[in-house]
Amino acid sequence: xxxxxxxxxxxxxxxxxxxxxxxxxxxxxxxxxxxxxxxxxxxxxxxxxxxxxxxxxxxxxxxxxxxxxxxxxxxxxxxxxxxxxxxxxxxxxxxxxxxxxxxxxxxxxxxxxxxxxxxxxxxxxxxxxxxxxxxxxxxxxxxxxxxxxxxxxxxxxxxxxxxxxxxxxxxxxxxxxxxxxxxxxxxxxxxxxxxxxxxxxxxxxxxxxxxxxxxxxxxxxxxxxxxxxxxxxxxxxxxxxxxxxxxxxxxxxxxxxxxxxxxxxxxxxxxxxxxxxxxxxxxxxxxxxxxxxxxxxxxxxxxxxxxxxxxxxxxxxxxxxxxxxxxxxxxxxxxxxxxxxxxxxxxxxxxxxxxxxxxxxxxxxxxxxxxxxxxxxxxxxxxxxxxxxxxxxxxxxxxxxxxxxxxxxxxxxxxxxxxxxxxxxxxxxxxxxxxxxxxxxxxxxxxxxxxxxxxxxxxxxxxxxxxxxxxxxxxxxxxxxx
Amino acid sequence: xxxxxxxxxxxxxxxxxxxxxxxxxxxxxxxxxxxxxxxxxxxxxxxxxxxxxxxxxxxxxxxxxxxxxxxxxxxxxxxxxxxxxxxxxxxxxxxxxxxxxxxxxxxxxxxxxxxxxxxxxxxxxxxxxxxxxxxxxxxxxxxxxxxxxxxxxxxxxxxxxxxxxxxxxxxxxxxxxxxxxxxxxxxxxxxxxxxxxxxxxxxxxxxxxxxxxxxxxxxxxxxxxxxxxxxxxxxxxxxxxxxxxxxxxxxxxxxxxxxxxxxxxxxxxxxxxxxxxxxxxxxxxxxxxxxxxxxxxxxxxxxxxxxxxxxxxxxxxxxxxxxxxxxxxxxxxxxxxxxxxxxxxxxxxxxxxxxxxxxxxxxxxxxxxxxxxxxxxxxxxxxxxxxxxxxxxxxxxxxxxxxxxxxxxxxxxxxxxxxxxxxxxxxxxxxxxxxxxxxxxxxxxxxxxxxxxxxxxxxxxxxxxxxxxxxxxxxxxx
Numbered sequence: 001x002x003x004x005x006x007x008x009x010x011x012x013x014x015x016x017x018x019x020x021x022x023x024x025x026x027x028x029x030x031x032x033x034x035x036x037x038x039x040x041x042x043x044x045x046x047x048x049x050x051x052x053x054x055x056x057x058x059x060x061x062x063x064x065x066x067x068x069x070x071x072x073x074x075x076x077x078x079x080x081x082x083x084x085x086x087x088x089x090x091x092x093x094x095x096x097x098x099x100x101x102x103x104x105x106x107x108x109x110x111x112x113x114x115x116x117x118x119x120x121x122x123x124x125x126x127x128x129x130x131x132x133x134x135x136x137x138x139x140x141x142x143x144x145x146x147x148x149x150x151x152x153x154x155x156x157x158x159x160x161x162x163x164x165x166x167x168x169x170x171x172x173x174x175x176x177x178x179x180x181x182x183x184x185x186x187x188x189x190x191x192x193x194x195x196x197x198x199x200x201x202x203x204x205x206x207x208x209x210x211x212x213x214x215x216x217x218x219x220x221x222x223x224x225x226x227x228x229x230x231x232x233x234x235x236x237x238x239x240x241x242x243x244x245x246x247x248x249x250x251x252x253x254x255x256x257x258x259x260x261x262x263x264x265x266x267x268x269x270x271x272x273x274x275x276x277x278x279x280x281x282x283x284x285x286x287x288x289x290x291x292x293x294x295x296x297x298x299x300x301x302x303x304x305x306x307x308x309x310x311x312x313x314x315x316x317x318x319x320x321x322x323x324x325x326x327x328x329x330x331x332x333x334x335x336x337x338x339x340x341x342x343x344x345x346x347x348x349x350x351x352x353x354x355x356x357x358x359x360x361x362x363x364x365x366x367x368x369x370x371x372x373x374x375x376x377x378x379x380x381x382x383x384x385x386x387x388x389x390x391x392x393x394x395x396x397x398x399x400x401x402x403x404x405x406x407x408x409x410x411x412x413x414x415x416x417x418x419x420x421x422x423x424x425x426x427x428x429x430x431x432x433x434x435x436x437x438x439x440x441x442x443x444x445x446x447x448x449x450x451x452x453x454x455x456x457x458x459x460x461x462x463x464x465x466x467x468x469x470x471x472x473x474x475x476x477x478x479x480x481x482x
Numbered sequence: 483x484x485x486x487x488x489x490x491x492x493x494x495x496x497x498x499x500x501x502x503x504x505x506x507x508x509x510x511x512x513x514x515x516x517x518x519x520x521x522x523x524x525x526x527x528x529x530x531x532x533x534x535x536x537x538x539x540x541x542x543x544x545x546x547x548x549x550x551x552x553x554x555x556x557x558x559x560x561x562x563x564x565x566x567x568x569x570x571x572x573x574x575x576x577x578x579x580x581x582x583x584x585x586x587x588x589x590x591x592x593x594x595x596x597x598x599x600x601x602x603x604x605x606x607x608x609x610x611x612x613x614x615x616x617x618x619x620x621x622x623x624x625x626x627x628x629x630x631x632x633x634x635x636x637x638x639x640x641x642x643x644x645x646x647x648x649x650x651x652x653x654x655x656x657x658x659x660x661x662x663x664x665x666x667x668x669x670x671x672x673x674x675x676x677x678x679x680x681x682x683x684x685x686x687x688x689x690x691x692x693x694x695x696x697x698x699x700x701x702x703x704x705x706x707x708x709x710x711x712x713x714x715x716x717x718x719x720x721x722x723x724x725x726x727x728x729x730x731x732x733x734x735x736x737x738x739x740x741x742x743x744x745x746x747x748x749x750x751x752x753x754x755x756x757x758x759x760x761x762x763x764x765x766x767x768x769x770x771x772x773x774x775x776x777x778x779x780x781x782x783x784x785x786x787x788x789x790x791x792x793x794x795x796x797x798x799x800x801x802x803x804x805x806x807x808x809x810x811x812x813x814x815x816x817x818x819x820x821x822x823x824x825x826x827x828x829x830x831x832x833x834x835x836x837x838x839x840x841x842x843x844x845x846x847x848x849x850x851x852x853x854x855x856x857x858x859x860x861x862x863x864x865x866x867x868x869x870x871x872x873x874x875x876x877x878x879x880x881x882x883x884x885x886x887x888x889x890x891x892x893x894x895x896x897x898x899x900x901x902x903x904x905x906x907x908x909x910x911x912x913x914x915x916x917x918x919x920x921x922x923x924x925x926x927x928x929x930x931x932x933x934x935x936x937x938x939x940x941x942x943x944x945x946x947x948x949x950x951x952x953x954x955x956x957x958x959x960x
Contacts, residue, residue, distance in 0.1 A: 016868035034883035209883035247874035293858040330813020375776035385498035391730030400516035400692035410726040439809035
């Protein structure tokens with residue numbers, strides 16, 4: 001895949017990055033982290049951390065040394081090579097995210113519980129959307145038994161998109177099962193490790209600074225299997241982290257350092273994503289705020305913090321607190337998507353489809369967000385300045401008061417320099433009214449519908465699919481994916 | 483007003499900036515500018531520019547441009563009639579406000595599009611006076627109900643009595659410009675007092691590519707002579723009136739606005755002048771003008787970078803949309819360009835409030851919505867403050883692992899300073915939002931606009947002063 005390079009926007013000055021990093025090391029040393037899981041505590045204990053009950057105080061030298069072993073760059077593959085992502089440096093990729101409970105029905109527009117069909121249908125939609133680079137399972141299938149949920153959401157996603165599929169596992173056993181299924185598709189464990197087209201997200205941290213037992217086990221299991229894993233921690237400024245942006249950044253950085261250190265001490269070199277998602281609490285409604293502009297600022301800043309320690313990063317942009325695909329969704333998403341892309345974040349999830357912060361998704365919103373992401377990616381191309389683009393010859397030719405419409409320079413560069421929107425309407429009001437006066441949501445809904453009717457993703461090999469169905473309790477009917 | 487510096491986003495490299503500047507100097511000295519205004523042409527000629535009267539062509543040497551840039555003020559203070567509204571343009575300070583001039587408005591009551599009148603000039607001024615994130619007013623609408631000769635003075639007068647923020651306006655007649663300056667002098671108390679605290683300023687333009695026309699050349703000459711602040715935008719459109727490449731457009735724009743800057747400094751060295759850009763892109767499918775494209779944001783952020791290269795205060799454009807209604811497109815187009823240009827550190831970002839449909843139509847409710855978008859963009863510009871107090875190690879010591887910061891004193895003392903509080907964006911859970919009747923942003927904006935127009939009392943002008951103005955300028959409408 002084309003590598004989009006960010007870094008044109010730097011929310012934190014160099015000295016502020018260092019200050020936050022130093023402060024985070026002090027938090028780990030002085031305040032420490034709470035780890036209930038004995039095997040995890042032992043890993044730190046053996047390397048010289050101070051243990052006091054469940055509190056683990058990590059010396060700065062230990063944290064830095066452990067983190068330095070993490071790979072600076074790694075592959076998150078697609079089932080098709082053209083969908084491969086190389087994570088690291090300031091290369092930007094954007095995709096879906098969430099564990100939404102609610103889906104806005106594409107036909108009625110009404111809010112209803114998410115289903116397994118949505119996990120599959122949205123995967124198919126996103127397989128076709130060119131600016132969506134990976135597929136993090138967007139909604140929880142509430143129509144199937146929880147005990148078969150993990151394997152089924154991975155399957156439904158893998159069967160409908162060849163982009164990298166990321167999701168969570170509720171137990172180490174479930175993670176093993178998912179990896180086994182993926183290995184069958186890959187043609188063996190080694191092939192999967194070489195080209196991991198699945199990845200995991202683990203919300204191992206209960207902010208502030210408290211490791212969750214079971215998720216930490218899952219995290220260790222995934223790392224042991226050398227499958228890429230994102231360390232997700234999402235404190236809310238003012239509630240589970242300090243209200244100040246800088247204070248929250250200190251905390252998320254400390255949390256990431258502790259998690260990455262644990263993995264690298266246990267499994268040196270395991271591919272791990274620095275996964276801080278600093279957010280904020282609304283002080284009036286006491287709700288989680290994804291659409292605040294501060295959310296964009298902080299998530300842009302965490303990619304600088306991750307770059308500082310040389311670990312590829314996962315963060316969040318594209319959330320909105322709007323309930324429907326309206327103007328609020330438009331501006332809130334645009335802010336955080338532009339800020340995080342320009343900051344050079346590697347794996348920006350939640351970038352498409354989300355509404356009501358992380359609680360809902362909508363089919364038409366994916367199409368709208370594909371457009372906003374496209375605009376953000378255009379920003380990363382920036383302004384190309386060279387002898388050709390300066391166009392002095394064209395200017396000489398046109399002369400004062402001239403025109404460039406028919407200039408060969410125009411014909412040569414017009415396609416290269418401009419992003420062409422699919423949702424945005426650029427007609428005058430009269431033509432727009434004559435065509436039915438549809439708003440952005442309705443135009444997007446129709447585009448989504450067309451994709452769902454016509455797009456056919458590259459399927460899993462039928463023989464392998466048969467084997468998978470024999471081995472695992474797959475609930476997606478075969479005819480639905482063909 | 484407290485200045486908020488941007489510059490965290492850099493759309494051009496130093497090398498790119500230098501190349502564009504050098505290329506523009508080549509354009510000015512090799513190709514030159516067509517100057518149709520006799521006053522302007524003579525000024526250039528008398529000061530030694532290479533001129534061809536038959537072709538009306540003026541070629542500006544590198545020295546001429548560099549000398550003008552050297553005497554042009556590096557900081558221009560655009561005042562409000564109240565000091566709290568003063569704008570310190572220059573460096574990377576960011577201010578955002580309205581723009582125009584448009585002929586139509588979306589009516590607040592009916593939601594239908596109709597021609598604008600003097601009443602709209604007044605009401606929009608009053609609305610913007612109350613919107614706290616709108617930092618200045620570029621006079622946004624044209625009173626279609628007035629004869630052309632009466633437009634300029636009435637646009638400014640009606641805005642002055644309804645809004646005490648800095649007022650900048652396009653101008654339609656030379657007499658209108660001179661009368662407006664004289665009226666402002668009366669309000670200020672003296673010509674000197676107005677120059678010390680200029681609360682009005684003007685926009686003229688250079689026609690792309692590379693042409694100073696008759697009327698705007700004359701007006702620019704007189705405004706410079708009067709020593710009033712002036713922005714000199716060019717509006718090149720990619721592939722139409724400039725090369726299709728953004729770098730090519732910026733080269734032409736840089737040459738064009740600099741030709742105006744040179745003129746002002748030749749006429750009256752030290753004239754407060756803003757390097758200015760209203761450029762945008764065209765849609766390559768139709769070659770039609772678009773205002774909400776992402777390239778539009780890149781272009782205007784790039785223009786700010788070019789002005790910063792010369793340390794000239796600048797005026798740019800952002801926050802527009804091609805949408806016809808209050809929808810998702812409207813939101814993301816405005817936000818993308820607004821945040822880019824703001825973060826690039828542009829000084830005077832106009833058109834950022836109130837316009838829809840290619841900046842061809844004003845809309846009351848849209849001013850209220852855009853006030854929110856500007857508030858967010860300015861919060862992004864303010865950035866992340868990193869100090870011992872904001873890092874909050876003490877709060878960590880108090881709260882500890884697994885604790886909660888809600889009731890910590892650090893939260894109480896910093897929450898308002900760190901978090902922007904939106905007025906329109908909904909942050910409730912869906913269930914509560916539905917219980918409240920699923921209010922839309924648009925409905926809330928309409929209600930807010932109506933409330934402001936009903937309740938807001940602007941500073942206005944003292945009655946006796948207003949009587950004097952009416953006596954001196956009988957065109958002023960009641």
